[in-house]
Amino acid sequence: MELDDLYRDVILDHNRRPRNFGPLEPADSSVDGFNPLCGDRITLRLKLAGDEIADIRFEGQGCAISTASASLMTEAVKGRSRAEALALFERVHRLLTDDAAPSDELGKLAALSGVRAYPARVKCASLCWHTLVSALQAPHTGALPPVSTE
């Protein structure tokens, strides 16, 4: 059943108990993501140590898919270099939009593969990732219009 594929246990668990959820002060980069049509909001904060994501936390509200995706993402990219995180973004992007089988490097993130059967929900899963790219490409704190995947 496709619904069980979308709402896998990993997704439900990360929605119920999101990891790395809450404020992060002071942050080197803080970027908002907002999908106005569905109301999903995320604030993503990063601490950078040179090229490495030393810490990452998020706040906001959204559906299970967007919350779990953000939670899984923070776990996956913490301690990684900028280039590694961007490469992971590319893999997740392909996972959400292509038919290709999930690659081994994805680990737990492979749980997001059920989303691609639900085109209307891809934007939920990808919001945090696009927010991350924005935060990594030009570290900044606030003042920019929020990232959106709608």
Add this chain to the structure above:
Amino acid sequence: MNQPALQKVPAPFDVMAVRREFPILARRVHGKPLAYLDNGASAQRPAAVIAAVDDYERHHHANIHRGVHTLSQEATALYEGARDRLVRFINARSRHEIIFVRGTTEAINLVAQSYARPLLAPGDEVLITYLEHHANIVPWQMLCAQTGAKLKAAPMDARGEIHLESVEALMSPRTRLLACAHVSNALGTVLPVRRLVGAARSRGIVSLIDGAQAVPHLPVDVQELGCDFYAFSGHKMFGPTGIGVLYGREALLERMPPWQGGGDMILEVRIEQSSYNGLPYKFEAGTPNISGAIGLGAAVDFMQSLDQPAVHAHEQALLDHATRTLGKIDGLRIIGTASDKASLVSFIVAGVHPHDLGTILDEDGIAIRTGHHCAMPVMEFFKVPATARASFAFYNTCEEIDRLAAAIGRARAMFG
């Protein structure tokens, strides 16, 4: 013998017979029978509407007005015949008062730009309410930016009701226009429109009623309401998309300049200047949505063929059943509990985001709407980012509502 009590009892409503008139209701979604509970967004079309449009496309299509050939005359007769049906549908005084537009949104923008814009001065006020659809907020914000007028919004109470006193309290000598919904799309609240319009009129304030959510559910008589403008959309009342109506009092429409220039809205065009056609054509520049208007006329015929009191009783029974059944679900909160409501229920479920709920229900063949319903100030008022909304039509059944409740229970179990 006089039996007034008996006459008030509506005849039993044969919902299965009505359902058979709507071909789409027979389809299955994800292997389950479709339960279409998203009528507030767009209602389905009966076979009679589909057939009227099909017949026009197959046999009568040509451009309307001015054509001397047979098809053009037939198309014109069908298009103008639809207008006549709409005159009767809302009890307008004449065909001059029925302007075909794309929908409610275009109707409101027409009034904002053609009626209000030339009239408003800096410091004048436009009065709306807090529960309006964005289509009855944004055109007024644009108008205020253009004219220097101010937009005021009357508050609602915790049940989502709008009270006459709170609207009157915001009416000032500078108020030029009252624009409010007849029925709230996000909450279902039926507004006390007749009294609101009366209060406006006694102060010389022109009124516009957004009737998009009212016409599918309530008999509308614009003369009895006393409003100056009334706007509604075809697709929410079982007609096609891309067609709607602006009703306006003739005396006001006469004084208003055309909104768009082009063919059909003119009498004579010279390079220096043109003279304009009379009502309603003055406001119908360009080739209109001919098939849409014909389909809308057929939708009016269909609605009028139904036993109205029985339809209304059935819809209220659906609302009562939904309110009771959903109200029993642990963690479910109904948003919008006005004493007078049209047949829709907005709600949130603890621990289940509306979008996840929408996806889970769809898997069961149940179509509802989730999100802010183009009424973000309403969401802000109730401090929720989004709600789930089940909105009913006369072809829905209590069994479909039971399926909805069962599926919500399953979603709660999944996310619990």
